[in-house]
Amino acid sequence: MPAISIDTFFACSLLVSVALLATASLAGTMQTQINSMQDLNKEAYLRNIAEHLVTSDGTPANWGSTGAVPSSFGLSDGDSSHLYALDIDKISRLNDQNAYALSSFQVAQAARLNNMALGVSVSQMLSITVTLSDTSSIADATAYTFRISVSQSSGPLSAALQCYVVAQDFVGEVSNTTSSAGVGYITAQIPNATNGPALLIVFARASFDDRITSYGAYSFAHQSQEPSPNHTFLGLSPLNYTLIMDENFPDMTIEHGYAVSYAYQSNLTSTSTGTFAIPESADKSPTVLVISGLNGTTSFVEWTAYPDIPLDFGSNFEDSERNVFVYTVLVKGTLYKLTLSFGDWVK
Amino acid sequence: MRLLKDNKGQIRTIEAFFASILLLSALTLIPAVQEHSSDSSETLSSTAHNILLSLDSNGHLADLISNKSWVNLKSCIQSSLSPMVWFNLTVFNENMTPINDMPITSGSPVNDRIAAADYVCASTSSNYAVYIVRLQLAGVD
Numbered sequence: 001m002p003a004i005s006i007d008t009f010f011a012c013s014l015l016v017s018v019a020l021l022a023t024a025s026l027a028g029t030m031q032t033q034i035n036s037m038q039d040l041n042k043e044a045y046l047r048n049i050a051e052h053l054v055t056s057d058g059t060p061a062n063w064g065s066t067g068a069v070p071s072s073f074g075l076s077d078g079d080s081s082h083l084y085a086l087d088i089d090k091i092s093r094l095n096d097q098n099a100y101a102l103s104s105f106q107v108a109q110a111a112r113l114n115n116m117a118l119g120v121s122v123s124q125m126l127s128i129t130v131t132l133s134d135t136s137s138i139a140d141a142t143a144y145t146f147r148i149s150v151s152q153s154s155g156p157l158s159a160a161l162q163c164y165v166v167a168q169d170f171v172g173e174v175s176n177t178t179s180s181a182g183v184g185y186i187t188a189q190i191p192n193a194t195n196g197p198a199l200l201i202v203f204a205r206a207s208f209d210d211r212i213t214s215y216g217a218y219s220f221a222h223q224s225q226e227p228s229p230n231h232t233f234l235g236l237s238p239l240n241y242t243l244i245m246d247e248n249f250p251d252m253t254i255e256h257g258y259a260v261s262y263a264y265q266s267n268l269t270s271t272s273t274g275t276f277a278i279p280e281s282a283d284k285s286p287t288v289l290v291i292s293g294l295n296g297t298t299s300f301v302e303w304t305a306y307p308d309i310p311l312d313f314g315s316n317f318e319d320s321e322r323n324v325f326v327y328t329v330l331v332k333g334t335l336y337k338l339t340l341s342f343g344d345w346v347k
Numbered sequence: 348m349r350l351l352k353d354n355k356g357q358i359r360t361i362e363a364f365f366a367s368i369l370l371l372s373a374l375t376l377i378p379a380v381q382e383h384s385s386d387s388s389e390t391l392s393s394t395a396h397n398i399l400l401s402l403d404s405n406g407h408l409a410d411l412i413s414n415k416s417w418v419n420l421k422s423c424i425q426s427s428l429s430p431m432v433w434f435n436l437t438v439f440n441e442n443m444t445p446i447n448d449m450p451i452t453s454g455s456p457v458n459d460r461i462a463a464a465d466y467v468c469a470s471t472s473s474n475y476a477v478y479i480v481r482l483q484l485a486g487v488d
Contacts, residue, residue: 004359011363018367022374029377043387051393084401125426152426208419209407212426326394328401328427335401335427 042344043323050325050340053111055083064089065240067100073110075338085330086338088307089239094120095308099237099246104314117315117343119322124286124310125335126159126204127151128216133185141189142222149183150204152212156182159204164260165190166290166301167198167222171258171265178204190222196299197227201288203262211335213262213285217303224299233295236304243268243276243289243304254293261285278306284333307331317341388462391432395464395482398427406471412438412446412478413470421451424482431487433457439479446478461485 056074063070064087077087093100094107108114127150134145150159158180165172165188178184190198199219206212219227235246245254257268257276262285268276278289290303309331320343327338402408402423411420424434436451463483470476 007357008359011359014360014363015366018370022370025374026377044389047390047393082401082404084397085404153428154425154430157426206422206426208416208422209402209426211404211407212423325390326429327397330401330404333404337427 046323046342047325049111049113049342050327053340054086054327054329054338057087058090058110064091064093067093067239069102069106070110072112073107082330084327086336088332091122091311091331092238092306092308094122094313095311096313097231097235097237097304098239098308099235099244100239107314113342117317117320117341119312119314119317119339119341121312121339121341122307122309122329122331123337123339124214125152125212125337126157126206126214128202128204128214130200130202130216130218132218132220138189140193141191143187143189144198144200144220144222145185145187146200146202146218147183147185148178148202148204148216150178151182152206156180157204158182158207159184160207161186162203162205162262163188164201164258164265164288165198166201166258166260166292167194168196168292168299168301169256170194171260173265192223195223196292197224197301198222199290199301199303201260201290201303203260203285205262205285209335211284211330211333213334215286215288215305217288219301228300230302232302233293233300234291234302236289236291236302238278238289238304238306238308241278241280242271243278243291243306245274245276245291247274249295252293252295254291256292258290259287260290261287282333286332286334309336315341315343317343320344388460391462391484391486392464394428394432395462395484396466398424399464399466399468399480399482402427403466403468406468408466408480409468409470409476409478410472412468412480413472413476415448417447417449417451420447424451425453428453428484433485433487435483437481437483439481441477441479443479456485457487458485 055076057076057078058070058074059072061078075086075090077085079085092098093102129149131147133147136143150157159178161176161184163174163186167190172188174186174188176184176186202216204214233248237244259266259268259279261283264281264283266279271277287306288303292301323342325340329336329338424436433456434453437445438447440446461483466480468478
């Protein structure tokens with residue numbers, strides 16, 4: 001074979017190899033570019049959907065308070081002066097404890113998101129942790145000391161505490177503040193004449209903004225056995241400033257109903273069998289609704305919040321891609337965090 | 348010996364070598380893929396707008412500025428943001444002169460992709476002062 005043929009063959013092989021390598025490299029780079037562009041487009045598309053869900057009223061505009069299933073989904077309260085103000089009932093109907101809660105399917109239909117997973121999560125701005133640190137007897141009462149820690153996303157917070165203790169027909173009030181380390185102690189006395197499960201409701205308000213007010217609840221035993229989990233005896237569904245009660249057992253007696261918020265406390269008034277009117281207050285605080293009663297001879301104290309927050313609605317996105325958009329929103333003058341999550345759309 | 352002496356085809360190999368270098372160097376001209384973090388600048392800008400709008404309900408933001416409550420203003424912004432997001436807030440008067448005499452920031456920027464949103468608010472007091480609030484955000488990669 002002549003040497004020129006070997007050289008030509010070698011030169012051609014080199015050129016073809018390099019051309020193949022370059023083509024493969026270019027294809028890889030271009031694919032990454034295209035994927036990156038698709039991600040940016042997807043993010044903008046999903047952000048616009050999220051914005052629409054937060055700022056639109058849906059159809060009908062009052063679907064939250066009427067208990068109707070919306071034909072289009074939107075969470076806004078329709079107040080044009082606040083773009084990110086959400087309706088108290090629309091939010092509450094995303095909580096699966098509520099008898100009027102929408103299903104994931106209904107929301108997906110109304111939001112026209114049939115080919116995409118949707119998750120809605122609403123949380124309070126402050127996190128409150130309550131632990132019972134001490135119990136002592138004082139004459140004809142028992143004193144309970146609680147350690148309360150308050151934090152926000154960036155760490156511990158100095159906050160004002162307003163606490164209510166509810167046991168059967170007894171309601172007590174205590175207030176204090178947390179230190180800069182976010183820890184405070186309160187002591188509440190409950191008369192020994194009252195027995196059964198008791199409930200401590202803690203409201204914490206940030207010192208720098210009264211719209212940052214959150215609540216926490218802690219059930220404990222007062223001269224009785226440990227209380228049953230919440231919603232064992234009653235289904236409590238607040239809607240349109242009415243508390244609708246579903247009894248889980250046939251032989252039940254409702255004794256008292258209370259509505260408490262940071263600066264306000266009142267008795268609930270029954271409007272008909274199984275319903276109570278929820279008082280409207282100007283207090284920038286969630287309202288906690290407490291019902292005490294008897295199931296045969298067993299006392300119970302159960303509660304719900306209005307708005308029914310915190311809540312997690314829709315898909316849990318386990319082992320799947322999740323596109324998250326976080327909003328700071330107002331519900332009845334109080335600030336909350338709303339997280340909208342979208343999965344990837346199914347082609 | 349005949350093969351070693353016959354060097355007529357060597358120029359083809361040299362040409363192919365140069366052609367390969369030319370081809371490979373052309374690849375370097377392709378722009379590098381732009382990384383984009385989970386917090387794109389549009390999302391951060393949208394978040395900044397959302398925070399300023401929500402915090403200014405009932406003129407709260409303007410009231411804090413009028414009272415020069417910079418520490419409270421910082422706390423408000425901080426409570427609305429994840430600790431993974433850096434922020435810097437500057438308040439200007441109507442002449443675009445910064446009026447906050449202390450930095451309202453969470454520290455040094457964590458990366459150079461900073462998104463900003465400007466928001467105009469007016470004091471609810473009798474002087475009706477107008478403020479321009481600029482909130483800059485950056486996410487952690």
